[in-house]
Amino acid sequence: xxxxxxxxxxxxxxxxxxxxxxxxxxxxxxxxxxxxxxxxxxxxxxxxxxxxxxxxxxxxxxxxxxxxxxxxxxxxxxxxxxxxxxxxxxxxxxxxxxxxxxxxxxxxxxxxxxxxxxxxxxxxxxxxxxxxxxxxxxxxxxxxxxxxxxxxxxxxxxxxxxxxxxxxxxxxxxxxxxxxxxxxxxxxxxxxxxxxxxxxxxxxxxxxxxx
Numbered sequence: 001x002x003x004x005x006x007x008x009x010x011x012x013x014x015x016x017x018x019x020x021x022x023x024x025x026x027x028x029x030x031x032x033x034x035x036x037x038x039x040x041x042x043x044x045x046x047x048x049x050x051x052x053x054x055x056x057x058x059x060x061x062x063x064x065x066x067x068x069x070x071x072x073x074x075x076x077x078x079x080x081x082x083x084x085x086x087x088x089x090x091x092x093x094x095x096x097x098x099x100x101x102x103x104x105x106x107x108x109x110x111x112x113x114x115x116x117x118x119x120x121x122x123x124x125x126x127x128x129x130x131x132x133x134x135x136x137x138x139x140x141x142x143x144x145x146x147x148x149x150x151x152x153x154x155x156x157x158x159x160x161x162x163x164x165x166x167x168x169x170x171x172x173x174x175x176x177x178x179x180x181x182x183x184x185x186x187x188x189x190x191x192x193x194x195x196x197x198x199x200x201x202x203x204x205x206x207x208x209x210x211x
Contacts, residue, residue: 013065031055142178
């Protein structure tokens with residue numbers, strides 16, 4: 001894939017033309033912030049790049065806006081090129097209309113300023129990284145709740161590392177955060193018990209062979 005770039009009237013925005021259809025004839029989609037990217041796997045991936053502020057999809061182009069003039073395009077462009085190429089090679093849809101915004105971090109009118117800050121940080125900084133490894137995050141009564149899924153379920157090293165990382169980031173930006181806990185649903189608990197039984201049976205079989 002050969003990706004071309006084209007300047008825009010805004011020096012902080014650059015148009016990327018991948019040479020394939022993005023949204024199709026006559027279609028556009030604006031993503032002013034990372035939390036608006038819940039319905040687009042491609043937009044989510046682009047927002048993970050440090051320095052990306054906003055994204056706009058056109059029929060056959062992607063416009064990326066950087067946070068300010070201090071962020072240099074020569075540093076951003078290689079990451080954006082790689083992300084776009086990897087995405088189109090994956091075969092994923094550009095838009096996933098079935099996806100819904102995360103209800104637990106939607107900002108409500110009754111939320112106080114601290115809660116709004118926590119939810120914004122969860123959505124824009126932390127949730128995309130956790131979801132990349134198959135997990136999710138929620139917030140309730142001052143506690144950040146970490147739910148591990150997929151390949152990182154029950155992996156002690158990933159849980160400890162990620163939990164500490166999330167807690168450090170949250171408390172750095174928002175001292176009012178009380179802590180971070182890992183949560184499991186009933187399915188997780190049953191799966192873990194069955195796995196432990198399986199491991200015990202394997203050990204017994206090995207011990208019998210040794211005898």
